[in-house]
Amino acid sequence: xxxxxxxxxxxxxxxxxxxxxxxxxxxxxxxxxxxxxxxxxxxxxxxxxxxxxxxxxxxxxxxxxxxxxxxxxxxxxxxxxxxxxxxxxxxxxxxxxxxxxxxxxxxxxxxxxxxxxxxxxxxxxxxxxxxxxxxxxxxxxxxxxxxxxxxxxxxxxxxxxxxxxxxxxxxxxxxxxxxxxxxxxxxxxxxxxxxxxxxxxxxxxxxxxxxxxxxxxxxxxxxxxxxxxxxxxxxxxxxxxxxxxxxxxxxxxxxxxxxxxxxxxxxxxxxxxxxxxxxxxxxxxxxxxxxxxxxxxxxxxxxxxxxxxxxxxxxxxxxxxxxxxxxxxxxxxxxxxxxxxxxxxxxxxxxxxxxxxxxxxxxxxxxxxxxxxxxxxxxxxxxxxxxxxxxxxxxxxxxxxxxxxxxxxxxxxxxxxxxxxxxxxxxxxxxxxxxxx
Amino acid sequence: xxxxxxxxxxxxxxxxxxxxxxxxxxxxxxxxxxxxxxxxxxxxxxxxxxxxxxxxxxxxxxxxxxxxxxxxxxxxxxxxxxxxxxxxxxxxxxxxxxxxxxxxxxxxxxxxxxxxxxxxxxxxxxxxxxxxxxxxxxxxxxxxxxxxxxxxxxxxxxxxxxxxxxxxxxxxxxxxxxxxxxxxxxxxxxxxxxxxxxxxxxxxxxxxxxxxxxxxxxxxxxxxxxxxxxxxxxxxxxxxxxxxxxxxxxxxxxxxxxxxxxxxxxxxxxxxxxxxxxxxxxxxxxxxxxxxxxxxxxxxxxxxxxxxxxxxxxxxxxxxxxxxxxxxxxxxxxxxxxxxxxxxxxxxxxxxxxxxxxxxxxxxxxxxxxxxxxxxxxxxxxxxxxxxxxxxxxxxxxxxxxxxxxxxxxxxxxxxxxxxxxxxxxxxxxxxxxxxx
Numbered sequence: 001x002x003x004x005x006x007x008x009x010x011x012x013x014x015x016x017x018x019x020x021x022x023x024x025x026x027x028x029x030x031x032x033x034x035x036x037x038x039x040x041x042x043x044x045x046x047x048x049x050x051x052x053x054x055x056x057x058x059x060x061x062x063x064x065x066x067x068x069x070x071x072x073x074x075x076x077x078x079x080x081x082x083x084x085x086x087x088x089x090x091x092x093x094x095x096x097x098x099x100x101x102x103x104x105x106x107x108x109x110x111x112x113x114x115x116x117x118x119x120x121x122x123x124x125x126x127x128x129x130x131x132x133x134x135x136x137x138x139x140x141x142x143x144x145x146x147x148x149x150x151x152x153x154x155x156x157x158x159x160x161x162x163x164x165x166x167x168x169x170x171x172x173x174x175x176x177x178x179x180x181x182x183x184x185x186x187x188x189x190x191x192x193x194x195x196x197x198x199x200x201x202x203x204x205x206x207x208x209x210x211x212x213x214x215x216x217x218x219x220x221x222x223x224x225x226x227x228x229x230x231x232x233x234x235x236x237x238x239x240x241x242x243x244x245x246x247x248x249x250x251x252x253x254x255x256x257x258x259x260x261x262x263x264x265x266x267x268x269x270x271x272x273x274x275x276x277x278x279x280x281x282x283x284x285x286x287x288x289x290x291x292x293x294x295x296x297x298x299x300x301x302x303x304x305x306x307x308x309x310x311x312x313x314x315x316x317x318x319x320x321x322x323x324x325x326x327x328x329x330x331x332x333x334x335x336x337x338x339x340x341x342x343x344x345x346x347x348x349x350x351x352x353x354x355x356x357x358x359x360x361x362x363x364x365x366x367x368x369x370x371x372x373x374x375x376x377x378x379x380x381x382x383x384x385x386x387x388x389x390x391x392x393x394x395x396x397x398x399x400x401x402x403x404x405x406x407x408x409x410x411x412x413x414x415x416x417x418x419x420x421x422x423x424x425x426x427x428x429x430x431x432x433x434x435x436x437x
Numbered sequence: 438x439x440x441x442x443x444x445x446x447x448x449x450x451x452x453x454x455x456x457x458x459x460x461x462x463x464x465x466x467x468x469x470x471x472x473x474x475x476x477x478x479x480x481x482x483x484x485x486x487x488x489x490x491x492x493x494x495x496x497x498x499x500x501x502x503x504x505x506x507x508x509x510x511x512x513x514x515x516x517x518x519x520x521x522x523x524x525x526x527x528x529x530x531x532x533x534x535x536x537x538x539x540x541x542x543x544x545x546x547x548x549x550x551x552x553x554x555x556x557x558x559x560x561x562x563x564x565x566x567x568x569x570x571x572x573x574x575x576x577x578x579x580x581x582x583x584x585x586x587x588x589x590x591x592x593x594x595x596x597x598x599x600x601x602x603x604x605x606x607x608x609x610x611x612x613x614x615x616x617x618x619x620x621x622x623x624x625x626x627x628x629x630x631x632x633x634x635x636x637x638x639x640x641x642x643x644x645x646x647x648x649x650x651x652x653x654x655x656x657x658x659x660x661x662x663x664x665x666x667x668x669x670x671x672x673x674x675x676x677x678x679x680x681x682x683x684x685x686x687x688x689x690x691x692x693x694x695x696x697x698x699x700x701x702x703x704x705x706x707x708x709x710x711x712x713x714x715x716x717x718x719x720x721x722x723x724x725x726x727x728x729x730x731x732x733x734x735x736x737x738x739x740x741x742x743x744x745x746x747x748x749x750x751x752x753x754x755x756x757x758x759x760x761x762x763x764x765x766x767x768x769x770x771x772x773x774x775x776x777x778x779x780x781x782x783x784x785x786x787x788x789x790x791x792x793x794x795x796x797x798x799x800x801x802x803x804x805x806x807x808x809x810x811x812x813x814x815x816x817x818x819x820x821x822x823x824x825x826x827x828x829x830x831x832x833x834x835x836x837x838x839x840x841x842x843x844x845x846x847x848x849x850x851x852x853x854x855x856x857x858x859x860x861x862x863x864x865x866x867x868x869x870x871x872x873x874x
Contacts, residue, residue, distance in 0.1 A: 053660050057653070061500045061516040079498040153678030158626070185634065189595070189643035192629040194665075196674035197622065202664035205657055206626035213646065216494070220642055223490050227639035228631075237633035241590030242678070 006229050010252040012181030015133055015167050018256050020125075023132060027262050028422070031128045033398065034096055034135070036405055036418045037266045038106040039070060039434060041095045042088040044336060044408035046071025046436065050204055051088045058083055067115035068431040071409070075435075078115035079212045082165070085111035086211035087204045090157065092318065094270040094336075098263060099367075099392060101142035101156055102273075105264060107207060108161025109134040109168045112215035116172055117427045124421035124430065126172060132261055134168020134214075137184070139260035141232070144246035145239050150195065152243050158193025158206040159242065165214020166221075173222055185227020186217035188238040199315070266401060268390045269334040271317075274303045275324045276388035277369035282328035285383040291376035292329065292352065297321050298361035298370040307358065317344050325371065326352035335407055367391065443666050447689040449618030452570055452604050453611075455693050457562075460569060464699050465859070468565045470835065471533055471572070473842055473855045474703045475543040476507060476871060478532045479525040481773060481845035483508025483873065487641055488525045495520055504552035505868040508846070512872075515552035516649045519602070522548035523648035524641045527594065529755065531707040531773075535700060536804075536829060538579035538593055539710075542701055544644060545598025546571040546605045549652035553609055554864045561858035561867065563609060569698060571605025571651075574621070576697035578669070581683035582676050587632065589680050595630025595643040596679065602651020603658075610659055622664020623654035625675040636752070703838060705827045706771040708754075711740045712761045713825035714806035719765035722820040728813035729766065729789065734758050735798040735807040744795065754781050762808065763789035772844060804828065 023031075045051055046069075055069065058080040066075035070085050089095050090107035098105050109131055117127045142149070142160040150156045166187035170180040190213040193206030221227075232238045232246065239246035269279050278297055297303075307321035317323040317339045326349045327338040343349055361370060370384040387393030389400075396404070405415055417430040424430060460468075482488055483506075492506065495517040503512035507522050526532050527544035535542050546568055554564045579586070579597040587593045603624035607617040627650040630643030658664075669675045669683065676683035706716050715734055734740075744758035754760040754776045763786045764775040780786055798807060807821040824830030826837075833841070842852055854867040861867060 050662075053657075053662060057656050057660050059500075060502060061498075061514050063496075063498045063500065065497060077498050153673035153675075155626075182639075185637070186639045186642050189592075189631050189634045189639045190629050190646060192627050194626050194668065194674055194678055196671040196678075197626045197665045197668055200622070200664050201657075201662035202619075202623045202626045202668065205623050205653070205662065209627060209650070216642070219494050220490070220638075223494050225487075225490060225638035225642065227637050228634045231631065231634055231639065234633040236590035237631060238590075241631055241633075 007232055007248050007251045008181040008184060010255060011137055011184055012177035014255050015171050015180035016177040020129055027259055030262055030264060031132045032419055033401055034106045034264055035110060036401055037096050038089050038110050039418055040405035040408035040410050042070040042085055043410055045088050045091045048091060050091055050201055054084045054087050065119050067118045068435045070434045071436050073436045078119050081115040082112035082211040082215050083208035087208045090207050092270050094267055096264050096266050097273055098139045099265055101146045103139055103142045103160055104157045105135040105138055108210040109164040111211045112165050113168050113172055114427060118431050121426050122172055124424040124427050127427055128422050130168040130172040133171045134164040135261040136259055137167035138164025140251050144250040145243050149243040153195045154242055155193035155195050155206055158210045159191045161210030162187045162191050162214045165211050166217040169215050169218035173218055175222055179221045182227045183218040183221035185231035186220050187214055188231040191238060263392055265392055266390050266396045268396060270336050270339055271324050272306055272319045274306050277367055277385040278321060279324050279328045279334045280385040280388045281369055281371040281383040282325055285381045286329050286332055292355055292373055293376050294374040295325055295356045296372045297325060297358045300362060300364050300366055302366055304358055304360055314339055314341055321358050322353040322356040325356045444669055444685050444688045445618040445621060447692060448574055448621055449614035451692050452608050452617035453614040457566055464696055467699055467701060468569045469856055470838055471543045471701055472547060473838055474533050475526050475547050476855055477842035477845035477847050479507040479522055480847055482525050482528045485528060487528055487638055491521045491524050502556050504555045505872045507871045508873050510873045515556050518552040519549035519648040519652050520645035524645045527644050529707050531704055534702050534710055535576045536702055538583045540576055540579045540597055541594045542572040542575055545647035546601040548648045549602050550605050550609055551864060555868050558863055559609055561861045561864050564864055565859050567605040567609040570608045571601040572698040573696055574604035575601025577688050581687040582680050586680040590632045591679055592630035592632050592643055595647045596628045598647030599624045599628050599651045602648050603654040606652050606655035610655055612659055616658045619664045620655040620658035622668035623657050624651055625668040628675060700829055702829055703827050703833045705833060707773050707776055708761050709743055709756045711743050714804060714822040715758060716761050716765045716771045717822045717825045718806055718808040718820040719762055722818045723766050723769055729792055729810055730813050731811040732762055732793045733809045734795045737799060737801050737803055739803055741795055741797055751776055751778055758795050759790040759793040762793045
């Protein structure tokens with residue numbers, strides 16, 4: 001096997017040589033949608049203590065060149081800004097999802113690109129190109145080891161995010177095919193992040209690292225460091241160490257022709273993605289609903305594993321079947337404010353939560369749900385949802401994405417800047433709109 | 438299982454509460470020996486291009502507080518200095534070895550401690566304490582997953598180094614038991630580094646990250662971030678993701694009474710540790726040796742796997758049975774200069790290399806070797822070494838360690854400062870001796 005036969009060689013050529021005019025208009029627009037959703041998510045939590053703490057810890061270790069922190073007045077160097085903006089974008093898992101891998105693709109990839117572009121003057125179009133290339137590499141590597149990789153305990157958004165960040169930064173920096181592959185090889189030695197730590201803030205550190213270490217990998221490749229040709233699929237390489245052998249065909253098959261990132265989806269609700277069908281079913285059957293006596297939610301094992309648990313705080317609320325049902329039925333919506341501590345403690349919501357039971361129906365596909373409500377008069381209403389809002393079968397429209405952006409605190413001027421990102425000679429004016437004064 | 442039953446709880450108490458006067462004089466001195474060996478290794482390669490490149494890449498991302506880079510005039514912030522000094526200390530694998538795990542314990546642990554101590558004014562004694570605590574945690578976690586972890590493809594010096602750095606920094610920062618454990622939990626989500634990448638500079642990035650991310654973990658724990666209680670041994674935690682379940686008893690059994698770091702060893706030769714017995718055997722039988730016709734080196738499979746390969750450059754020389762035999766027999770030594778490109782190209786050495794054959798003797802224990810030389814007159818000499826110089830059975834003396842330090846370019850004043858490290862009110866004067874003017 002020569003070096004040219006490894007997946008890395010094909011990825012390196014893709015990163016360096018895919019033509020700037022080779023993106024379809026639909027794909028190009030999906031990139032814009034991903035970025036709008038990303039900016040909104042980061043804005044919505046800009047004041048969260050987890051973000052403030054990350055900034056406080058990183059600030060003494062920031063060089064003089066400064067990049068924007070979304071929704072905040074402070075700045076950090078590109079490494080620090082990549083770290084903090086990535087944490088913010090993924091903090092509530094309200095960001096985008098590549099459903100097959102459950103990767104949230106944009107959080108780790110966009111921040112280092114925006115920071116690099118701000119500091120070195122790259123254009124918005126160059127950022128959008130680099131984002132699509134980076135996110136594509138991230139998702140393809142993720143697909144090649146799914147589902148075993150996540151099942152083994154790897155937080156795939158972190159472990160594959162570092163590849164996406166490295167690939168995107170390599171593209172933006174104009175590295176050649178060999179250097180671009182080397183960036184991925186160096187990223188392989190930095191890939192980390194555990195599912196066990198997901199309920200804790202340690203998850204944020206793993207995410208932030210994916211963004212900043214991907215940037216670091218590209219900078220080291222640019223500076224001449226090397227990597228093993230089989231860093232990904234070698235006998236002692238990334239894929240085997242972190243699970244089983246990769247399905248290399250899934251990494252390289254149809255590269256540049258078929259796009260995984262074209263399948264990106266966006267969440268309408270700030271709750272675990274498996275609860276979206278539950279919420280949609282409740283919204284569907286609530287109109288004119290009388291007094292509720294009993295509620296049964298049915299779904300596959302994953303839904304029960306993730307959602308049938310005790311509720312203590314906002315974090316629990318976002319992964320509680322009971323809470324999702326209660327707010328959707330009582331309030332007719334499931335927005336950020338419906339998962340706040342106030343909503344958790346709301347007496348009407350709490351009463352309704354107490355009437356919810358969850359049961360297994362293994363015949364329902366993953367991501368689907370059936371909600372059966374028995375009313376006080378003994379009558380029964382049932383709604384079943386197989387393609388919830390935001391899923392591949394029922395994607396959010398541009399208008400819905402914009403409404404989500406506004407609900408997260410975004411302004412019309414900011415939204416306009418993101419939609420027109422690829423028309424600006426630099427990302428500076430857009431990033432200035434996202435800096436808090 | 439309550440949180441108190443996890444390994445982390447015991448490690449957190451050990452890190453925070455082990456009494457400063459609880460170290461035996463022998464253990465305390467072993468700490469000094471580890472640091473002297475560390476400083477020499479980093480000094481010896483201070484001008485290496487790999488170190489210069491690491492500095493160049495990190496410099497724009499350094500905050501204003503400055504810490505010493507060993508053997509160089511430049512400074513970086515604590516995060517950058519930890520990164521670069523760790524790379525230097527481990528660059529040639531000429532650093533220390535905990536033989537059971539093949540962890541090089543000091544490279545990732547000492548640099549962040551020295552940088553933190555320089556910046557915040559901690560004493561040398563506090564650094565030595567924190568080093569022993571950190572290296573102990575590093576080796577115990579490594580022992581608990583050995584040998585399967587390395588065999589799976591994990592570069593254990595990187596993957597466990599981040600725990601050692603986190604534990605040491607937690608001790609130095611005075612974190613409480615819960616915070617100290619949290620630092621390890623955050624480190625678990627940053628643990629990375631692949632064996633596949635070992636022959637490349639990507640290995641250096643993995644090493645540097647272990648040092649700086651361990652520091653980062655402690656700083657985030659100090660700032661209030663959390664981690665999962667079972668981040669190490671949980672079902673979706675570090676040990677299972679990175680291999681099999683840990684032997685928890687090896688992590689916590691006899692903690693504070695029996696010390697893994699007391700078993701630290703130091704290399705007399707800048708070659709792979711499995712070649713040390715080969716070199717010693719050659720040195721033993723060379724006296725008065727006539728013209729050599731044929732040389733047979735025998736050892737276990739690991740020796741053959743690592744050493745029976747084509748020789749192209751200095752890096753290959755350090756892992757070549759043939760070259761180790763040739764310099765030891767012809768020059769009567771195997772120092773840094775005997776693995777230089779000049780030595781590789783030396784005609785006499787090359788001729789002798791051509792006479793070396795390697796064969797399997799599975800009855801020899803790991804780390805042992807037998808060298809049989811047939812002379813031109815048909816006579817035969819055989820030497821077998823089971824405990825090579827520097828191994829646990831035949832440790833290097835203080836004088837030998839000092840000679841190695843001097844051979845690496847260290848001065849008498851520097852050596853004196855390291856031996857007396859624990860007497861200084863701050864590490865500043867010692868670190869100033871290690872900064873190049």
